[in-house]
Amino acid sequence: MNIILLGPPGAGKGTQARTLVDERNMIQLSTGDMLREAKDSGTEMGKVVAEVMARGELVTDEIVIGLIREKLEGDKQGGFIFDGFPRTLAQADALAELLEEQGESLDAVVEMRVDDDALVQRITARSTCGNCGEVYNDQTKPWPTDGKCSKCDSTDVTRRADDNEDSLKQRLMEYYKKTSPLIGYYYAKGQLRSVNGLGEIDDVKASITDALK
Ligand code: AMP
DSSP states (O other), X not given: OOEEEEOOTTSSHHHHHHHHHHHHOOEEEEHHHHHHHHHHHTOHHHHHHHHHHHHXXXXXXXXXXXXXXXHHTSOOTTOEEEESOOOSHHHHHHHHHHHHHTTOOOOEEEEEEOOXXXXXXXXXXXXXXXXXXXXXXXXXXXXXXXXXXTTTOOXXXXXXXXXXXXXXXXXXXXXXXXXXXXXXXXXXTTOEEEEEOOSXXXXXXXXXXXXXX
């Protein structure tokens, strides 16, 4: 099964993708994570994307499509979860072609709906474990007082450089201008299923499970 998790920054796509990885042996393809790795590796491409990401703008279609193409050629396990990709109509068209080349198809697009005030709250309070990617929130799920990640015991708490108010405004603007048209695009293709992305992680997970039936 190949699915897209679609939604604005802070909707919880990464958190839900990780549960699908654990439960269904699927492969999470997060272009945001891939770009952060490229940025940290100090390659030429990494240097180019670092500034774009810090501003909260979108990296070129060419770069992200190239990253996804490489991954689709590898092991497919229980299928792919596209998290943060596609983000433009050109990326959506490219994904359809890439899947077809691999003899694969898209089974569902799950739109995670969250209101804008909640997104701002979630993102400005967000921290993540630098080792396993577990997500924390200063108000609702603070980093454990013993200083260790509850999932993997790492002490590496990190905050994303683009999780600040200025970058976030730009990321939301990019979402509404370039990514939200994908909701109509996938609706018209009969592939869209929308879930309420607000609420407890397990409730959202249950809604996604229903949407995938
Ligand atoms: P994310 O971790 O999905 O919030 O992505 C972080 C940043 O990486 C975004 O704000 C963009 O700058 C960049 N990015 C991630 N995925 C894409 C994509 N599919 N297309 C363009 N830029 C992307």
